[in-house]
Amino acid sequence: MPRKAPLLLLAATALLSTAAFAQAPTSVKIGVLNDQSGVYADFGGKWSLEAARLAVEEMKPQLGDMKVEIVSADHQNKPDIASTIARQWFDVDGVDMITELTTSSVALAVQDIARDKKKINMVVGAATARLTGDACSPTGFHWAFDTRALAVGTGAEVVKDGGDTWFFLTADYAFGHQLEKDTTEIVVQSGGKVLGSVRHPLNTADFSSFLLQAQASRAKIVGLANAGLDTNNAIKQAAEFGLVQSGQRLAGMLVTLAEVHGLGLKAAQGLVLTEGFYWDRDDRSRAFAKRFFDRTGRMPNMIHAGTYSTVMTYLKAVKAAGSKDAETVAKTIRDTPVDDDFAKGKVLANGRFVHDMYLFQVKAPAESKAPWDYYKLLRTIPGDKAFFTVEESGCKRAS
Structure with missing residues (x-):
């Protein structure tokens, strides 16, 4: 009996390791939802989508076999259209995180949906401070700026x-x-x-x-x-x-x-x-801007750089947590200082990224x-x- 105990322990450890490996995400889907044809098309638009793609490309060496897919849509600055897209993405298309979300009324609507469905949203292009105030969410984040x-x-x-x-x-x-x-x-x-x-x-x-x-x-x-x-x-x-x-x-x-x-x-x-x-502003921002310019022909503003940062931050958190579970990933984001080509800072308990x-x-x-x-x-x-x-x-x- 004493000789069997170590064997049983080894078998149990192997099963636990296998279960943990099986639970590690093999794929991630990120949605960039913003205004791509209207009043904010240059403010964020297709340039934010390119920033998200750049972040994925630069994260690939750290992600191993994890597959990352980017999808995008134009919400036309209408909360009802944005809400329909967000529900489709979360319920049918398997989107794990939505980012950018230019227009405050849109961002507030999508954050409500993400909270109810236990999904992550990371707002960049919307300004209202309510996103981390009375409308805050345990799985919602606000990144580049606010009112x-x-x-x-x-x-x-x-x-x-x-x-x-x-x-x-x-x-x-x-x-x-x-x-x-x-x-x-x-x-x-x-x-x-x-x-x-x-x-x-x-x-x-x-x-x-x-x-x-x-x-x-x-x-x-x-x-x-x-x-x-x-x-x-x-x-x-x-x-x-x-x-x-x-x-x-x-x-x-x-x-x-x-x-x-x-x-x-x-x-x-x-x-x-x-x-x-x-x-x-400095050597690091200039190096990022050159990479962005080489693929877009324009220099980034804080919305484009902020979208790059949210995608990088989310992917790092998924990798560190070994999970796509929204609450687990959200905790990892809040617990981890941010230091990337957009900014350095900390994420507060309400999801506000604090930076200079x-x-x-x-x-x-x-x-x-x-x-x-x-x-x-x-x-x-x-x-x-x-x-x-x-x-x-x-x-x-x-x-």
Whole structure:
């Protein structure tokens, strides 16, 4: 009997090892869901898809035999379309994680579905801080930026520079409302006043009536609580109305390299903005940007670099956990510091990735020395100053 015990122990160990091996994932499917044809097509769009593919290619040597498939779809900035796609992906197509999720109303809807179905979602292109606040999820993450970080960066700096009266031009959906709210709080805390606001439909072509109201307010700062082509169109039409020439200033609350490139330096020069990534910030960002440029012909903004980071982070977590179980992977993500070509930082219990943000000013044409040389750094905003703590966020369901 004593001689059989070791044999039984060896057999049991072998069975356990075999079971553990059998449970290790052999394939992973990731969905990139965003706006690929509308107002945010350059903001994220097909370029985010390319960033996700680049991440998979660069992770392959670490994944062994694990097969990774990327699928993508255009949600057209409509929560109902996004929800239908997400359910199809999770229930029928075997998608394990959805990322990018430009447009806050879309991201909130998909995060609810992912939570109910015990799947991972990693938001990059949506801004609302509610994603890690009252709408937080144990399996949901928010990566590149949020409305709080934009407000702390651009809002506080503009007031500090004398822009102490504001009027908001706000996109009329969850993102715009939250960005206006968060920036208002920062402006008031910094000693400024908000004189009013007006809301415009998403993807509007005519800003004339909204700009007239902004002009009539006589606020020193017209805060553009919108993004993508809406921001570009508002800036172009503001120039036609002579807002800046009459003494008012524009503050783009969510402007990225993609929008500056679309506007050109002549139109965008002098804009103060906040991003979580700039391609020319250091050697590491330049090396990543070159790899991205070689496959796309353009430099990445924080949405593209952030999508690269979410895919890398997710795949590393699946490998480390030896599982695709959403709660197991989510815990691994929260427990593991992030250090990649997008940013360094930590993931809080509510899913908020905390990393440094950067306040930039757009260069004048004469200051730019090469293509895509658009920004000068004004200051670095430490992550713990830019983002809410878990306690401040209002998240009650993170764990």
